[in-house]
Every structure is written in structure tokens, then in C-alpha cells.
Amino acid sequence: MIWVLCWLLSLPVAGFLMGVDRRLTARLQGRVGPPLWQSIWDAGKLLGKPALRPAPRQALWAAGYLGFLGLAVACLLGGADLVLVVLLLGMATASLAVAGFIGPSPFSQLGAQRQLFLGLIYEPVLLLLALGVQRVTGGWTFAGASLPLLYRLPLFLPGLLVALLAAWRKSPFDLASSEHAHQELVAGLATEMGGRVLGLVELGHWWEMELLLLLAASLGYPSLGWALGLALAFFLLGILLDNLLPRLTWRYLWPLGWALGLGGGLLNLIWLGVSR
């Protein structure tokens, strides 16, 4: 049951990665940045605080966001069906959007609506990825791969990167909540969240980022070198792009995301079909 251990460690590891992200981003911007464990301390502090509630019942959906993501990560680590993992991820982001829609602030509403666009951009792409894996391994899990999946599914990489940027709220896909403080959105769908509720959403966010990194790493399966390399490359690329690229509106990002993700994925699947 090694995967249970991995799952128990997955959340602190994701928190640590967030700390690394903050540090690297700071260095890119010529700042020193916080200690590596800062994100974890922050979340701990948030979870201990009661929330002022402009919107009741947000906690339920925030818990749903965290819970569905925890399940999705557990399913991925435990070798469950990929379609299930993607559907759970979709449900998690939908729960987050509902939490945002509950908030009466216009910024919260706007952020929640944009979260829906983000989900629409990457959920179909990840479902296509599941089909790609099925076509290569004959099953809905990575387990049956004999060569690194990347060799047969290279065109899914742009789509996965888009999904990672969206899940991680990185520019240009940081539509729904503003990770950077210079945006028109205040705090987007998190505007009305505070204390414990915000803490739950923060933890969910870690898992969401990590789930996408895990999916990217899985394309290296069964080669450990490829898996680690892919995860590291995606992690660094995400931070780099976030600091290089300007934000775009959903009107641009939706076609862009689908062109890269669905376009690449479909081409890849057609190529697989022809080569077989």
C-alpha cells in the first residue's frame, strides 16, 4: 500500500512546491522571497482562523473542492481509472466555482464565471489524454505502458501545459483568482473567502497543481528519469511563463487552449490510429 503513504505525503510536498515557486518567482523579480516552508505556515494559520462570512455555506463547497481533489490524487496514485480522475478534477473545480458564485461581491461572481471557462478549456483535453493512454496501453491506467508514454503521445504536452497553467492560476491562464496583486479582479472568486474557508481552498489549490504535475510525470511512465524530468520541466516552465507572459482575456484563451489542447490531442490520436 505504498500509494497510501504517497497520498499522505502529497499535500505537504505540494505545499513545499508552492514555497519553492514563491522563492523562484521572487528571485526572477529581483526579490529575496519568503522561506521555503512559508506556504505551509500560511495555510496552517488560515485554517486556525474563523472566517468572517459575507457568504454562508461557502465552507461546504470549499470542502468539496478539497475533498474531490484529495480523491482525484488518491485515485491517480492508487492506479484508478484516468477518466474517473479527470471527472473528479472537473467536479472539484466546479465546487470551487460554486463557492465563488455564493459570494455576493461582483469580483467573486466574475472570478467564478471565469473559473468555469478554465474548466471548459482543459477538462475535454484531459479526457482526450485518457483516451490516448487507453489507445497506447489498452487500459484506462498508465500501468500497461512498456515504453515511456511520451514517445506515443508527444502532442498532448502543450495541452497538459495549458491545463497546468490553468490549475496553478499562472499567467496567461490566471483568470479566476488573481495570484498577482495588480489585477482588476481583486481576489477573484476568493474575494469573499477568509480564514478557514480560504485555508481549505488554498490546500485544494496545492493538490490541483500537484495533480497536473503528476499527470505530466505519468507521461514518462515507466521511466523514472523521464517522469521526474517532465515534472521538473513543467514546474519550471510554469513559473517562467507566469513571469514572462501577459494575461489575456477568456475570449483569447478559450480558442488558444482548445487549439493547443484539443487540436494537439486529436492530431496525436489520429496519428496513433493511422500508425496502427
Added chain:
Amino acid sequence: MRGWFRDVRGLVLAIAAPLVAAALASLPLQRRARVGLALVTGAAVLAAVLLGTPTDLVLAPGAVQTVASLETVGDTALLLYIVWVAVDRRSWLAGLTAAANAALFAWITGQGMAHPTLVLHADPLARFFLIVIALVAPAIWAWAPYYHEHYRKVTPALREQPYYFWLFAIVGVMAALVTANDLMDLYLLWELTTLASFLLIDSPRSGEARAASVQALWMNGVGGAAFLAGVLVAGSLSLAQVGGLAAVLLAVAAAIKAAQLPFSRWLVGAMAAPGPVSALLHSSTMVKAGVYLALRLAPALHQGPGGPALAWLGALTFLGAAWLASGSRRTKEVLAYSTISNLGLMLAMAGIGTTAAVTAALALVLFHAVGKALLFLVAGGVEADLGSRDLEAAGGLIEVRPELGVLGIWGVVSLYMPPLGLLFAKWLAIEASAASLAVYALLAVGSGLTGFFWTKVLGRFACAAAAPEPEGAARLPRAAYYPLRYLAALVAAGSVALLPITTLLLDPVTGAKAPAMGVWYAALLTAAALGALTYVLLARRRSPRALPYASGIEAEETPGALGRFRSSADQPAVAALAGFYPSAAWEAASERVFLLAGALSLVGMVVIAL
């Protein structure tokens, strides 16, 4: 007692009880009597289909001949009536389709084909549909009298007696439809659902309703003609023996009854009808007649090109209707498009026809029927209480009408979120479509769109800021909530009992064990229950309510709601929230694209079969 239900009398009771109730319901009754009638009839039908195992009805050749003559008389009368309606409404489309139906009917009758002695065939598929109908219909019957207290005030032209007659009768018709084996009997029942649909959509007698009812009539008339053409090609009157081109033509009829592209508009127009009609006919039971027929034909379709063609058409409809639902701002229209979308998924699964696909379709039928009925009752409740069919009027429903809000949220959640049953079905469906890249891709995008529009609806219901109640806001009596609670409990029970339901109801239909995903689902359910428990323990602690953040513009402090403020022109203004809706031109353009794609697919389906 049990033995009594076990033989054919159970089946006859399931068909006859709603018909008797229909006759009683056409009397001018008080509300209490109507609710009582609904409960008694519902109990009778439920007992008939649940307590026993209804068996086949086989008649002697002489009796079959009598049934056949009755059926011919019925069909003739019905077609004459439709011709009269076409003339009365001056609709050449309705006239043309009625004439085509009449010509084909006369042709088939002239052939003198032998009627099968097996009249009613209660196999596991039929029994499954009987159970779904019996579970959902009573709740809607019991709710209708409450809804009509309101509806009568805004629609004085409504004639209630024929309306109640059809609301009950249609369930008897459906019970007969899913068991009928003689194709001409099936045709009569099929046309009766068309007729009921026409009359019930027409019942408010408004301009919108009149146009929508004629549209429903002629579109289903095309379906009827396809049905008869299929019978003619089949050369036999036994449903069990249909195959080849005949199966494809019958599948076209099924697709039209299930409002697939390009014939989706009749079901969207049908939303002009009163709430109970939408709930019973146009979401949970009658449109499922199309799904039933497609599933019945699945083995035959599976052997030819008809299956893949139907899978493509259904998947296209799944995506197209979800797209259109994403842009609509009328609550009932969103529900209508989502119904069409789900029916598309069911037909796609029938077209694929593997064990997993058929299991997925059946689970979809069950959970969609219950969840969608609940949502239509909620939409009707909003309409009765707040006097609007606009989705935005339901914004902050949970604040204005807490119980209605919770039930509405539960209904939406039941249609797309785990651990409730429909997601299990969708999961099966997506994986069952893996053999075809095109179908899978359509389902993948459609699935994303489904999440998009349901979450939007959920967000409106759950929003903590509500518009002020309109003038003349009413309140449904407390008793009106019982049918809604019953349906909500049914969703929960069905989801918890997913594994036994699969074993007892779904596996007998496919004759095989459903894929072993049930085990995973059980794990999921446990985890979700644990999550809910954690939340309950966490959320005990209450904290004070604060003002919403609106850049500090509030001039008036109302906790939980956006306040008044002074605009840049120094005028008093009220802050308002609304969801995202594309322009009407965008909606119309996308509808045209999908209608065209659907038309090409449907024509392609028939051409390939030829």
C-alpha cells in the same frame, strides 16, 4: 396478494390504473381529491411493477384479431383528428406529415401482415422502464394540483379537465408502449404520446403555446412516418424480429421522439407548457419512449452501420444541446436543452450497444428521470412563488426560498456530481465510446460544457445575494414540497444503492455483468460520506456575517446583499449581479450550425443504411 401481482394481471393493472384515474381526473375535483387520486393511483402502479414480476400477455389468434381491429379503428380516428388539426391551424407541415402517415398506414393495413400473438412483452428492459415511470409519475401527479392553484391565476384560458386527463392517461400509454410487441399497437401508442404532447403544450392557449404545439405535432409526425416506413420495410409486425434498414428507420423515429438534432426544437418549444407537463412528458417519461425504442433495437443496430450512425448523432446532440444550454437564460429552456443533451447521450449508448454502453444508458434513464423531474418541480415552484421563468429570478433562491433552493441545488448536483448516480453513468458512457475517436471527442467536449452550464445554474441557486422579492410573490403550501422531498430522497437512495440496482435492474437487461467499476464507485461513495462527515464536524462553529466586498461603494448596509450606492453621476443606484450570457445573435448562429450538422447526420444515417 403477491401472487396476484406476479402474473399478467400486474402488468394490466399498471396500464389500466392510470387510465381509470385519468377518467376520474377529468371530473371537476377539489385539490385534496386530486392529491388523493394521485397517491392511490401511484401506489397501485408502484405495487404492480415493484411487488411482482409482470409477465407476458399472449392472446389467442382470434383475440389478437380483435385487438388489431380496435387498433386500426384507433389509428384511423387519431390520424383523422390530426388532419383536422392541421386544417384548423392551417399548418401545411402538419397536414403533409399526417397525410404521409395516413398513406403509409393504409398501405401497411392493405398488406394484411399477420399480427403476433405475443401482445405485451414484459422482458427486463420493459420492466426497467415500467419501474422508472412508476417511481417518478406519482410525485408529479401529486404536485400538479398545488402548482395549478398558481397557474390558474396567470392562465385563465387553461381547460383543466382534459389537461388532468392526459397527465394521468399518458402514464398508462407509456406502460403499454414499453411492453407492446405488435408494431402496429406500438405505432398507435407512439402516436398517442404525440397527440398528448400536442394537446398539453397547447393547453395554455397562448400564442407561443399554439405555435409550439403545432411544431411538436409535425415534427413527431415525421417520426411517425419514419416508424411506418420501418414497419413496411420490416415486412413483419413483431418488434422482436426487426433488423437491418427497418431498425434504422425505427431508430430515426426514436431519435425524433427523443428530440435529437435537427428535431430538437419541438422539445424546446414544449417548455411553453405548464410545469407538470414539462416534468412528466418532456423530461422524465415520455421522451424516454425514444430511448426505450433505441435500446430495444440496440442489438439489431449493432450488426449494421446504423449503430455507429446513431452513436454519432446522439453524441453530436449531446454536445450541441449542452452548448445551447450554456447560453440560455430561461430556466426551463436550460432544463430542456439539458434533457435533449442527456437523451443524446442515451441514444449514443444505444447506438454503441455494448454491455457497458447499454448499462450506462439505463443508469442515465433512471437517474435523469428522477433528477430532472425534481428540477422541473423546483422550476415550477420558482415560477409559482416568484412569478418568473428567468434563470436570474432564481438567483439567490437559497436565501429567498431556502427549502426550494436546497432541493434545486440537490437536483442539479444529482445530474452531474459524484457521488450521485448520474456521474457513474456518464463515466461508463465515456469509456464505452472509446472505440470511436469522433464519438469520444464529442462526448469529451460535451462533458466539459455540461459542467459549465450546470455549475452556472448551481451558482445562481446558491448565490448569497438575492434580488428583492417581486410584487405579488406567493408561497406554495408546505404540502407541495412533499413530492419534491420524495424525489430528492429517491436520488439519494438510488445513488447509495447503486450496486444492488445495477445487479437487480440493469444486469438482467444486458444479460451480462456490468463492468466491475462498481467497486470503485463504492470506494468513492465511502470517501464522499467521510468528507461530508468531516465537514459537518468542521462547520459547527459559527462566525459573524460581514458585508460583501464591492470596492467600498455601499451606502446602505445590508448583510448578505449588495447595497445601494451613488453612481459616478451622483445618482442613487442599486448594485445588481447577473450570470454570463452570450448575445442572442450568437445563440441563434450556433443553433443554426448544430441544426445543419444534425440534419446532415440524420440524412447520412439513412443513406448509409440504404
